[in-house]
Amino acid sequence: MSEKTTREQIVEAADALFYRQGYDHTSFADIAEAVQISRGNFYYYFKTKDEILDAVIEQRLADRRAMLARWEAETESPAERIRCYIKILITNQADIKRYGCPLGTLSSELAKLNHEAQGEAKALFTLFRTWLRRQFEELGHGAEADALALHVLAASQGVATLANAYQDDAFVRREVEGLFDWLDARLAEAKNTGKNGARPRKRQAAP
Amino acid sequence: MSEKTTREQIVEAADALFYRQGYDHTSFADIAEAVQISRGNFYYYFKTKDEILDAVIEQRLADRRAMLARWEAETESPAERIRCYIKILITNQADIKRYGCPLGTLSSELAKLNHEAQGEAKALFTLFRTWLRRQFEELGHGAEADALALHVLAASQGVATLANAYQDDAFVRREVEGLFDWLDARLAEAKNTGKNGARPRKRQAAP
DNA sequence: GAGGGTATAGGACGAACGTCCAAATTCAGG
């Protein structure tokens, strides 16, 4: 277990607390208690709370970029990669049920606070949007690739919001299955059929 | 223009401010300024901020119930009613782009605050969920009616979240069209075909 | 072991918060 910088510890704790409690509702005192440092020590690393938020968003961007790179390395087809994204809803189900989507809830909160960092939060969405678009492009959906990417993003956001409200596992599973079916239909549509890696799955009725 | 009770004015102003700024970030001073009363006067009507939140949620429930009743009166088929719900994304597009969905963002915020009123906020979702389920039941989707209702809810939540992040009108229109198409496919599936009121529209490709 | 940059502690600061209260004002009925 490697030693972590105080700064890294602050960002890590802030990241978790912003996710669980929201940015506005998380105080310096909360973070200080989590990291076990004094409140005054923050000023040495971050001059304002906004700077911590920027660092947290930067961290989330880096984490997600690493995740996407891992998927690129581990998978063999664009379709499989898109399925990786959809499957986050299952993998992170426990957290999503309790706190919602880390991207969506932050974006919504910053919009209400009319916070400067709205743009940075949007960049988190855009990271996935661009990546998903590329996958759809590789599948042969040139013109509509971006629309398809946004659709997948929207679908996952909606599932996360309702999963958070209702804590319903079965609902999440159903919607993920529905998204897989939707993706299969897009694969069938695509021109270069055959090498797209349609999954060996038993289909079932929508949704 | 009828005179409104001070209490009604407070709830109305709080409703709008909670929507635009969030519950936690809205202070008594904000509401007092909006209603043009003194801060101390709140205590006469509401003992705590939580009580104001309860009243606001109650108000939202009443508003939405009235809206559903209006749709019941103005439409002729369940399919048309479901389309009414989907069309809110267009009707309230301006507000949704700026502040997100009033139901979803409140629910998410209260979850982060771990607030007692999470259940009441969930009831707002459940109002639409139950209503949508009934529409799907009348369309002949007995067993899966609730799943279909949740799917529509999730889809609209996702669109609202991304509309808020990206301020993209074309995206919203595309997703609404996609939902209409999805609904048409469900209508075609339904057993009692013919009297379901499939819309006279030109279809186009998904999403 | 002295010196100097790095890091941490602890508290002061004013502002804003939710809450609460006592006094002032408004208003209706006798």
Next chain:
DNA sequence: CCTGAATTTGGACGTTCGTCCTATACCCTC
């Protein structure tokens, strides 16, 4: 008009917030 209830006022209260400062501890290098 008088009176008592309903309503409103403005400010006090204790707390917490983000910010900022200074004093102290730490640690490497000479």
